[in-house]
Amino acid sequence: MAVADQAARRGDDPRSAVRAVHDLFVAGQIDASHLDTVPVRRVVAESWQRSLATGVDPDRGGAEQPATRTLDELRASHPLAPALPVIRRLLVRDASEAGVVVAVTAADGTLLWVEGDPHALRRAEAMNFAAGADWSERRAGTNAPGTALALDRELQIHGSEHFSRIVQPWSCTAVPVHDPVTGVLLGAIDLTGGAEVATAQTLALVRATAVAVENHLALLALTRQVAPLTTRPRLTVLGADRPRWTVTGADGRSHPSTLTGRHADILVLLSRHPEGVSADRLAMMLNDNDLDAVTIRAEVSRLRRVIGADRVASRPYRLLAPIDSDAADVLDALRRGDVAAAMNAYPGELLPQSVAPAIARLRTELSTSLRASVLATGSLALLRRWLDLPEGRDDREGWRILHDSAPGYSERATARGHLAGLDLDIG
Template sequence: MGHSAKDVGQLTAHDVERAARLLSEVRSATLAGQRAPVPPRPVIEASWERVLRSGVDPEHGVRADVLGRDEIERRRQDSPLRQVLPVLREGLLSVADVARHIMVVADADGRVLWREGCSSVLRRADDLGFEPGADWGEGAVGTNGVGTAVVTRRPVQVFASEHFLRPHASWTCTGAPITDPRDGRLLGVVDISGPLETMHPATLAWVEAVAKLAEARLREAHLASLERLRAVAAPLLARLVGRALAVDTDGWTAAVTGMPYTGRVALPASLTPGSCVLPSLGPCTVEPLPGGWLIRRAEAPTPAGATHIVLDVTHPRRWSVTVSGEMGSWSHELSPRHAELLYLLAVNRSGRTASALAADMFDDPARTVTVRAEMSRIRRYLGAFLEHRPYRFRESAEVELRSPEDPRDLLPHSLAPGVTRARRAPRLTTGPSLALPLVPLVPRGDVPDATESGQDT
């Protein structure tokens, strides 16, 4: 054949048909448990294995009801992606008709919310059920540019028979995740799709660049909202005696008085006016502000007591830490990076040095600056329960780790060596699995969430 599955991203249009035939052979052999002519790309192989374990039918997928019009509209109105639709349209639809593409925007569940572009391709998409309200997650339709990007939280191009479902083999799609710049939460995926002949190796970089532009626009909108809150809060704080700060509904600080500035305060999922205990501030009183909260810190110390910490990484896309003690309980949703770091600390209760964590995260013990910066962010909401030199949970805290029953489902987005080793832990095989051995994923480089490079304090 002359090409391996790894070469797909470098193919010219002249090679598309030959590559499609090769990938069809690879898919058929792999799903039959036979030796494939060449191995699939690691991102595709990992996805196929997840889909096989989930029981998706490679011929028809898993039937999922299409959302009704009212539910689609509700999700559209609730989605922050609605704010950046003009950016996505300008960046992607300007050439969609010429290139015979359609643009699809899906939410974090893989549900299609918006779909626009070349009319003839839209009709072909209808035949595949690729329509508003459809479930395009891996658990419904297998490997694809939307669902696989949702799981891996990385841009991915899926070509021809790299799709898990046979009816999708005449299709090519390229998706990139869009995350909330405020907290790293996955908002959804923007995808460019079309017939096989529309495949171009530059599409992946193009879609990723537009997704990053959309995230930048969301960041600008957030900064503007903080400025509006600051204008309201500053006169109030100037008249107060004691320690207080104004934060938006996500905990980002707009103004502060009587205490050191901190960029963000961890807030409970359902904060209400009155007295409460906040993870990083202790006892506080909370009052509503337009677009946020006025938080006054109480002078009484927080009583010490037994603490129970639950780190939950069972879900493939959402992870949390919950702290319970004498002053009540609170939960915090974790970013992908923080979920990885806290998992590594939970399974290494004796602690990890910065260099050991750097090796666990990036296979590079020298990358301690990045580790220290991330641990500094974690300590903003969990600092009372962590030690450093080495980093570890306090001995007095009872730590409960909730992880998937099958180790292969652990933090599927993660490329951290410490996590990928855990995925290969001995397990019982209870369902279909790939005949090919898993290929370890190699980190392609860390992209820090911010420029902070804090040191241990």
């Protein structure tokens, strides 16, 4: 504790004390247990601990993103792109003459746009605070946009509170931005500069900009919802991807919306019960312990904001018009006896993350029906495709059939090895 106390007393400037504590912490001379007794905010101390645990280099800035997609592709497809003019009008225009930079990040910490004062931009680039770099907390350590995204809360980081020493001459203020319909975290807006950008006034300005952006996105979402549709809405609920609701406008463009797990559960159940279900029955379908009617009404109300108020009726809850879905495509193909088409439409289980009892039953019914149909065809090609699915990897009977029926030695050997692994797991 003597080392920590010495760091806390070093100099009259609190920033110097924080810098001294940071140096000792990074050097391993004090540990996390000392951070409660020195002049470091808890939110910062906890971020330092996470940064150290994930191996962040305290002498580096942001990290380069892997080139899986170009920056232009990321920008063009990002939900915050339509709101960029709002951000430029409210923040960037003034920042260009104030020695600060404005950054807009994706939810994973990637800097999408970095604009502002030309001199400040050149200084920021020296620590790789530039478009395309990863400034998530796990890669760049404690910093306002990265830590704000990690915690999903607005945050200011003052100079020496940054984990990376190269960033400590700067201060920053960041506010997360959410999808106004689904509540999903989209990214953050950050203002980076000198000590003056970590004030209450700056926080209020960035917060107001985030609110303006969310309002702008809400207006765009409302415009999409009221646009005339040329096809049925489509629900995508199979496989590991996030469930989606997609509508096609009169212009032929698709407008997908990501759904929460609970909203996807409700839509699947309503599509399977066109006659409608009461609030009490829907509660039992969604949770073994039942949900109260107030919770059900709130969830359906939020769902209506995503898909349109005219889509779901009450008393009982039911869909007012038919919808298409990938799950229905599989069932329709099985009813026609077209097992190949069913396999083509089946990327994986129905809402695999859902724990709703009724969804679990439908998931099992769909998977079991498809498996039985595949085995009944006697087609090794379809059987191989089934065994390639996550749920087919533990299908011992399927692997045994492949082993006994495959014409080639290599395929039989692969099946034999897989069976041996399954037997080892079972013991």
